[in-house]
Amino acid sequence: MAMSDAEVFEKVQETLVEALGVDDDEVTPEATLTGDLGAESIDFLDIVFRLEKAFDIKIPRGELFPENILNNPEFAQDGKLTDKGLAELKQRMPHADFSDFEQDPDINKMGELFKVQTIVNYIKTKLAA
Amino acid sequence: MRWIWIDRFTAFEPGKRAEAVKNVSLAEEHVHDHWEAYPVHPAALMIEGMAQTAGILVGQARGFKEKVILAKISRATFEDVVTPGDQVTFQAQIETISDAAAATSGTVLRNGDLIGRVDLMFSHIDQNLGGVKFPEENFVFTGQFERLIAPFVENADA
Numbered sequence: 001m002a003m004s005d006a007e008v009f010e011k012v013q014e015t016l017v018e019a020l021g022v023d024d025d026e027v028t029p030e031a032t033l034t035g036d037l038g039a040e041s042i043d044f045l046d047i048v049f050r051l052e053k054a055f056d057i058k059i060p061r062g063e064l065f066p067e068n069i070l071n072n073p074e075f076a077q078d079g080k081l082t083d084k085g086l087a088e089l090k091q092r093m094p095h096a097d098f099s100d101f102e103q104d105p106d107i108n109k110m111g112e113l114f115k116v117q118t119i120v121n122y123i124k125t126k127l128a129a
Numbered sequence: 130m131r132w133i134w135i136d137r138f139t140a141f142e143p144g145k146r147a148e149a150v151k152n153v154s155l156a157e158e159h160v161h162d163h164w165e166a167y168p169v170h171p172a173a174l175m176i177e178g179m180a181q182t183a184g185i186l187v188g189q190a191r192g193f194k195e196k197v198i199l200a201k202i203s204r205a206t207f208e209d210v211v212t213p214g215d216q217v218t219f220q221a222q223i224e225t226i227s228d229a230a231a232a233t234s235g236t237v238l239r240n241g242d243l244i245g246r247v248d249l250m251f252s253h254i255d256q257n258l259g260g261v262k263f264p265e266e267n268f269v270f271t272g273q274f275e276r277l278i279a280p281f282v283e284n285a286d287a
Contacts, residue, residue: 019203041257042200042230046250049225049232061229 003127005120012119015050019043027116034111051119057126064122065114066092070107081105089113095122131273134178135219138185141281146222147186149277151178155213170211172245175219175237176202179247183221183233185274187251189282190226193270196263200230201250207237209244216240224248229256 003011013027020037033039039047048059061067066089070076075085086105090098096113140148153160153170160168180199188197211217218238225232230252237245254263 042250042252045227045230045252046201046203046232049227049230052225061227 005124008123008127009116009120011054012051012116012123015047015054016116016119019046019050029115029117029120031116032112033114033116037116039114047119051123055123055127057123059126062092064095064119070110076107079107081107081110093118095119095125131271132177133181133273133277134174135181135277138182138278138281139218141186141189141278143282144186144190144223144226146220147182147278148218148220149178149182151217151219153211153213153215153217157213160213168213170213170215170217172205172207175207175211175217175245176205176247178217179219179221179235179237180249181274182219183223183235183249184251184269185278186221186223187226187231187233188270188274189278190223190231191253193267193275195253196255196267196269197231197251198254198269199249200252202247203232203250204246204248206247207245209239211239211244219247229253 009029013024016022016027016037017024020039020043022037026037031037033044044065048064051057052059069081069085069089072085075082075088081089086102093113096118097115098113101109101113135149135151138147138149140146155168159174160170163169163171184197184199188195216239218241219235220238221233221235223231224234230250232248232250234248235246236243237247
């Protein structure tokens with residue numbers, strides 16, 4: 001039976017509470033992983049491992065959290081994503097909401113794309129596949 | 130000499146689980162100041178003991194090709210202390226292992242009784258997301274570590 005949106009959110013919330021040692025009321029859909037929840041790079045791997053277990057899915061490397069964008073000069077220049085980089089990232093992250101970020105694609109603000117809701121959207125696509 | 134906080138492996142199932150013991154002795158200087166009136170084996174060194182038990186398990190699972198570095202202490206809880214004369218047992222198992230990292234869970238026993246849990250994450254640092262380069266030589270797994278599992282693993286270099 002398909003999981004409801006609320007069930008997916010609840011499980012994602014539980015996963016983030018365990019992985020990041022935060023309180024469940026901090027894990028709101030709009031909370032950013034690095035800014036609001038204090039996630040560091042190893043935590044992203046931890047989150048992927050835990051999501052795989054919690055939802056019994058496989059998350060290929062780079063699918064939820066894209067890699068090799070910032071170190072490619074075609075995609076990132078002078079601290080901002082190029083049009084090409086932005087297009088690439090959008091294509092790789094259909095689960096993220098770009099409405100704020102694309103106004104000013106400053107690479108320091110890229111973390112804002114990784115919200116709790118981004119994970120929930122991703123999981124929903126995975127479960128529907 | 131290396132910083133080794135386990136004495137011997139007592140079980141080793143490649144890619145799955147490992148168990149190691151550490152005998153705490155009053156002849157070890159670190160307990161003299163921790164503390165003089167009441168020597169206790171520090172919890173931080175029990176985390177290190179688990180990191181070595183689990184880290185060798187993770188390293189062996191990839192044929193010691195990866196540089197396995199402790200990256201995160203996901204959990205470390207101890208309900209009692211360990212004092213000289215006690216034997217500590219570290220039981221570690223691999224929960225997940227990928228090209229980039231591994232997660233392990235573990236229990237700590239004192240003279241056979243459960244007193245703690247330590248869950249860890251290790252990074253395979255050559256596979257790091259930032260593309261940072263490290264020396265080619267595997268500075269993590271040197272002879273002394275590998276010899277510890279020699280009785281259990283045929284291809285361990287003794």
